Amino acid sequence: MNPPVATPFFFYLLAATMIIGGILVITRKNAVHSALALITTLLAQAGLYLMLYAPFVAGVQIILYAGGIMVLFLFVIMLISIERAQKERQFNKQWLIGIVAAAALGGLFIAVYTTTTKGRVLFPEGRMSYGESDNTQRIATLLFDLHSGTYMFAFEIASLLLLVAIIGAVVMAKKRI
Amino acid sequence: MHEFIQYILSYLGNETQTPGAAGNIFWATVYILLVFVGLSVAVICMNWLERKILAHMQVRLGPMRVGPHGLLQPIADALKLLLKEDIIPAEADAIVFWVAPFIVVLAAFTVFVVVPFGPTHAITDMNIGILFMLGVSSLSVLGIVTAGWASNSHYPLIGALRSSAQMVSYEVAMGLAVVTAIMMTSLGTEGGTLSMIGIVQAQQAQGVWFIFKFFPLGLIAFAIFAIAMVAETNRAPFDLPEAESELTAGFHTEYSGFRWSLFFLAEYSAMIAVSSIAVTLWLGGWLRPFPNTLTGPTWDLVFSLFPGITFLFLAAMCFYSTARMPKHPLFRIQTIGLAGFGVVLAGIGLILFIPGVRVRIVDIFWFSAKVAGFMYLYIWYRGTFPRYRFDQLMKVGWKILLPTGLTLMILTAVVGMRAELWAQVQEVLHR
Numbered sequence: 001m002n003p004p005v006a007t008p009f010f011f012y013l014l015a016a017t018m019i020i021g022g023i024l025v026i027t028r029k030n031a032v033h034s035a036l037a038l039i040t041t042l043l044a045q046a047g048l049y050l051m052l053y054a055p056f057v058a059g060v061q062i063i064l065y066a067g068g069i070m071v072l073f074l075f076v077i078m079l080i081s082i083e084r085a086q087k088e089r090q091f092n093k094q095w096l097i098g099i100v101a102a103a104a105l106g107g108l109f110i111a112v113y114t115t116t117t118k119g120r121v122l123f124p125e126g127r128m129s130y131g132e133s134d135n136t137q138r139i140a141t142l143l144f145d146l147h148s149g150t151y152m153f154a155f156e157i158a159s160l161l162l163l164v165a166i167i168g169a170v171v172m173a174k175k176r177i
Numbered sequence: 178m179h180e181f182i183q184y185i186l187s188y189l190g191n192e193t194q195t196p197g198a199a200g201n202i203f204w205a206t207v208y209i210l211l212v213f214v215g216l217s218v219a220v221i222c223m224n225w226l227e228r229k230i231l232a233h234m235q236v237r238l239g240p241m242r243v244g245p246h247g248l249l250q251p252i253a254d255a256l257k258l259l260l261k262e263d264i265i266p267a268e269a270d271a272i273v274f275w276v277a278p279f280i281v282v283l284a285a286f287t288v289f290v291v292v293p294f295g296p297t298h299a300i301t302d303m304n305i306g307i308l309f310m311l312g313v314s315s316l317s318v319l320g321i322v323t324a325g326w327a328s329n330s331h332y333p334l335i336g337a338l339r340s341s342a343q344m345v346s347y348e349v350a351m352g353l354a355v356v357t358a359i360m361m362t363s364l365g366t367e368g369g370t371l372s373m374i375g376i377v378q379a380q381q382a383q384g385v386w387f388i389f390k391f392f393p394l395g396l397i398a399f400a401i402f403a404i405a406m407v408a409e410t411n412r413a414p415f416d417l418p419e420a421e422s423e424l425t426a427g428f429h430t431e432y433s434g435f436r437w438s439l440f441f442l443a444e445y446s447a448m449i450a451v452s453s454i455a456v457t458l459w460l461g462g463w464l465r466p467f468p469n470t471l472t473g474p475t476w477d478l479v480f481s482l483f484p485g486i487t488f489l490f491l492a493a494m495c496f497y498s499t500a501r502m503p504k505h506p507l508f509r510i511q512t513i514g515l516a517g518f519g520v521v522l523a524g525i526g527l528i529l530f531i532p533g534v535r536v537r538i539v540d541i542f543w544f545s546a547k548v549a550g551f552m553y554l555y556i557w558y559r560g561t562f563p564r565y566r567f568d569q570l571m572k573v574g575w576k577i578l579l580p581t582g583l584t585l586m587i588l589t590a591v592v593g594m595r596a597e598l599w600a601q602v603q604e605v606l607h608r
Contacts, residue, residue: 032326036273039319059308067315068345071322075341078326078334135304136371 011051017044029086031077035070042066056136195374197290197301208300212289220445224251227556234560245515246498261434266328269431273327278432278439280320285443288313288450293373295463295540306373307355310454311348314409317447318344321411321418324440325428336427339567340418343408346574347415351405353582357398357589358458361387364593377462384469388459391592394585399459401582403554406451408574410444412555414562417570452551453544460547463540481535484542488526495519 021041028034042065049058092098143151188201196204225240225248232239240247265274291306293299303309318341325337362379363369370376380386388399408415419427429440456462465480496519502512529538565573591598 030270032270032273032323036323055303055305056308059305059312062312063308063315067312067318068348071318071341071345074319074322074326075338078322078337137368140369 010047014044014047014051017041018048029090031080032074035073035077038073039066039070042070054135056139193297195297195299195302197299205300208298209290212292212300213286216286216289216446216449217442219449220442221251221255223445223448223552224254226552227559230553230556231560234557245502245511248515248518255438258434258438263434263436264431266330266431268329270327270329273323274431277320277324277327278436278443280323281317281443282320282439282446284313284317284320285446285450289446291373292450292453293377293457293462294544296374296378298463298541299374302372302374305371307359307371307376307454307458310373310450311352311355314447314450315344315348317443320443321428324432325418328428328431330431332424332426332430333428336418336420336424336430340411340428343411343415343417343570343574346571347405347408347578350401350574350578350582351409353579353586354398354402354405355454355458357394357582357586358387360586360589360593361390361395373457373462376457377464380461381464381468386459386461386464391589394589394592395459397581398585398589399455401578401585402455402458404573405578406455407555407558408570410448410451410555412444412448413559414564415570416564417567420564448552448555449548452548452555455551456544456547463544465539465543480543481539482530483546484538485526485529485535487542487546488522488529492519492523492526495522 018041021037021044024037025034025041028037042061046058046061046066049055049061141148143155184201185203188196188199188204196208228250229239229247240250243249243253265271288310290300291303291309293302321340321344322337325333325335325340328334358376359369359371361383362376365379365382370379383390387395389395407413411418417427418424419429421427424430429437432440461468467476471480495515499512499516499519502508502515528534
């Protein structure tokens with residue numbers, strides 16, 4: 001197998017981009033700037049998927065989130081009067097719960113990373129070698145294959161859920177159909 | 178130094194891999210530069226061709242003053258744009274205004290990483306090739322939307338709103354048409370693929386361009402894509418985001434000089450990019466016409482002579498025009514220049530006849546020729562079709578293209594799997 005192209009440098013670069021982007025999302029007063037920071041974060045996340053040898057997931061991430069959902073976000077945000085939003089005092093009344101939740105999540109990560117069961121760490125030490133060249137085909141087999149496809153039902157149920165949400169949105173938005 | 182030369186030479190003679198797949202950074206960089214230069218030249222040519230062809234369609238002459246037949250007009254335009262003052266409106270959001278054109282250009286140029294000009298003539302080949310192209314080109318709408326918003330002015334904002342609604346709508350139909358073509362790749366012995374090179378090789382293996390596969394299913398899918406791609410690139414008759422009669426210039430009203438030229442560059446390279454997707458998916462990519470019926474070394478030779486003949490034909494046109502130039506002394510420099518241009522074209526044509534060059538260049542030529550056909554269609558559309566109204570645009574996208582695309586996808590799946598389906602039916606009947 002070839003040596004990995006993605007060095008730790010890229011991981012730290014992408015992770016730093018994501019964290020800075022995430023902080024900017026919640027600190028910017030201008031909603032459009034927040035949305036742009038969120039797009040940067042999502043693109044960096046696609047880069048992380050590439051590093052995990054999952055090009056298909058990275059491609060879908062770019063198409064759906066950065067190219068689709070965020071465009072609709074911007075579409076709505078652009079119509080907000082920025083002047084009024086700038087003057088409004090920003091408030092955060094749930095900081096206590098937020099800190100508790102963040103601490104719990106962080107604790108969970110550390111626990112997963114350090115816990116050993118029967119002498120084995122839960123978090124695998126070595127790097128698993130996935131085939132980058134047939135990633136798409138493997139996902140398809142995992143989803144749809146007659147014998148080894150175990151996620152078909154969950155996948156279809158999830159898409160049904162989305163369909164219900166779309167129909168609900170249309171029904172709520174329009175009085176007469 | 179010696180190792181570096183060895184590294185460069187190690188890729189030469191590699192007839193099966195793209196530089197990206199071989200992991201050769203030097204040649205990948207060379208390819209990137211070649212594609213970048215080629216693309217810029219193509220955009221310059223398109224600028225001139227569009228004005229001339231559109232003018233001739235409207236029984237005008239088009240640019241005639243700068244150089245013979247206006248040949249130097251694009252260069253004059255580029256100079257003018259670079260020298261123009263670059264204005265940022267006082268009330269604009271300066272950072273977003275500054276970044277927006279770069280997002281569009283970046284998205285338009287990055288997609289060329291996977292465009293297959295030939296079996297080895299691509300910068301790299303990805304497992305997710307077509308997905309990558311669609312994804313990155315869908316990012317360009319972000320640049321357009323932010324440009325319109327950051328200008329802080331009414332016309333650009335309306336243009337940006339129209340653009341985002343239009344692009345998101347037509348992306349759906351476009352995606353369905355692409356899925357239809359990708360399903361066709363899985364019918365061969367190799368199994369399905371998303372890689373751009375793999376898609377062309379699947380057409381080669383199945384012996385048919387996908388536009389003719391399961392006639393008329395492939396043709397309809399191609400038609401859906403051909404309509405959606407015009408909408409995706411904001412060109413007439415779908416140019417509502419920059420409708421000049423309604424919105425001045427739409428989302429780039431407030432842009433001037435260099436930044437405006439970036440939008441221009443991005444628009445034309447995006448047109449080339451979507452045309453190359455269409456060529457790759459339905460028109461057999463780099464394959465020459467009739468690779469299966471007209472086989473044998475004789476036909477190979479005949480079709481490999483086309484690039485040289487094309488350039489010689491262009492040179493002949495130049496010499497014909499030279500002979501027809503006015504004989505007035507004021508036109509002497511222009512006449513000499515046109516003759517010189519003809520000589521250069523003829524020289525290129527003669528170089529393309531050398532056997533070593535010929536076999537390497539022929540796939541690039543056929544790919545570019547097919548893309549050029551699409552570029553001509555773009556100009557033709559602009560010359561002939563009136564602009565859609567916004568409600569008509571949405572109606573075409575959601576009520577016609579989308580249901581047709583969905584039906585087509587299901588029909589293709591049924592026709593492609595008919596043997597397996599028939600076996601299942603037989604099994605149920607005999608139970």
